[in-house]
Amino acid sequence: KLSHPAAGEFSHMFFGQAVGFFFNNLFATHPPLNERIHRIDPNWQAESVQRSANNEAAAARKRNQHASPSDDPAAISAFAENPIATGSATSPASQQAAASSDYQAVDILESAGHISRAQVEAAVNIKAALPADILTAAHEPYAARALVCCLLLDRDQLIRDRQFAVLQAHCDKPTYQSAQYLYEQVRQQERRHLEILDLAMPALKQMSESQLIRFDHLIAALIRVDNKIELLEWSLYNVLLLSLRPSRVNVLSPKRTRNLLPMPSPLACVLSVIAYAGVYESLYESSAPSSERGERAVLQSFEAARRSLQLEQIQLVPRSRVTVGQFIAALAQLARTRPSGKQRILKALLAVTLHDREVRPLEMQLLRAIALSLNCPLPPVDSPYK
Structure with missing residues (x-):
């Protein structure tokens, strides 16, 4: 009990x-x-x-x-x-x-x-580990918006300065000042971005429809500042839309596909993304350097998924071909799979994630965002082998 x-x-x-x-x-x-x-x-x-x-x-x-x-x-x-x-x-x-x-x-x-x-108990520990300023901000409507903006601010100083300029131009002064104040604290909580978003969601849901629309446009503008969309940015934005404006999410469709066999390429794409996320900090085209050891780790993780699914025909997608557009299109097709097929997909994704007995922040965030996109939410997943 x-x-x-x-x-x-x-x-x-x-x-x-x-x-x-x-x-x-x-x-x-x-x-x-x-x-x-x-x-x-x-x-x-x-x-x-x-x-x-x-x-x-x-x-x-x-x-x-x-x-x-x-x-x-x-x-x-x-x-x-x-x-x-x-x-x-x-x-x-x-x-x-x-x-x-x-x-x-x-x-x-x-x-x-x-x-x-x-x-x-895990939620209690998460809250205890977060700075008091973040916890306070998560429960205040305007500060919660600033908190979400901080989750999307880039590590690169030049890009971040441009993002702050967007914030200053498109949001009220208290929200802008809160973002300036909270950024450094949020940056140090890389592993807990989705949990911070979870905590902020009650305050975000207090927004009116017109406020939601403006907030949606603001978040999209922050992401587009550098003219590219990283998978981490996509995952946070996708969770936001699924929670606040689900009608805007295009990866959900009432049409169902009977099984996995007609769509090996979309399945291979999504599994490949998670496999690469376990090794590389960035998945945007070829921006992260490759190594023989890293590529071997990716192949081993992907093989774990292939064993789980028993689909020998799926092949690892080269990282140079893993674009956000291809990834979103693949999810749109997998979202049409029947529930039993989605269970197998999630089992395969978890097999990839847990293969090396370590769960990286990028893996965890993508895994939960993908699960939401498939209409199959998962609780926070940390390494079970600590």
Whole structure:
């Protein structure tokens, strides 16, 4: 039974704000939203449900362990019964690491629709680690806007100066001054940008429709200052739109695709982006230097996804071809996949992310933004191997 004294204070980080918009449309395997909310009721008997969930998870892992690629093809559409391909020539250590990351992916996906004690405690720790000025700003409508602007300010001084000029020209004086004051503190919280955005979302949602439109235009102007869109910028902007103006997001479509096979290229593109994000600081064209060790790490991560999906035909997309436009178009196609297919996609993305037993800030931010774009929100994901 969830009885953490801070549960109510932090519940918006799981149900409200940046991920809450999509919790009504989670996979059919998860309970309805009202049942998940009911789980924090002190009178709710959680023990029996938790035992059942644990039994199902153990059964799923057992099926994974003993399944083989020759199993019924219909089973590949079911997330819990998706086996790990064993046809690759990998070392026992690599196979053990792959199995470990695969099972960890199962655990994360199974927790996606639930508020656990561990998640509440993680939220408490996140808040405790953030500067008081950021926490105060997150709860004030105008300062919250400044906080979001700071998340998008560039590391390069020349570009940042131009962005501040945009802020000065297009927003009120208090917001501009707050952005100047908060920038250095926000810059030091690179790993927690999405969590800061989560905390600010209640204040941002107080804006009127006309204010939302102006804020949308301001954020877009900040991103366009350097005439390019980094994937980090896209991920933050995408989460903002999904939370505040979902009708503007073009990656969602009511049309569904029956399975993954007709679209290997979009799938390969998105998996490649996450694989590169685990190695390189920047993914914009060829701006980040390559290395033999880095490229080998990318290939190993991508191979983990291929094993998870059992789709041998997908190939790593060269980094020089990974553009934001191609990436967004790929997500638009994957968003049409049926829920069971989306489960497999997320499992593969998690396999890539957890393959090297480390979760980088860029990986985490992209992973959660992609999950939101697929209408399948995930909780914050840190390295499980600390």
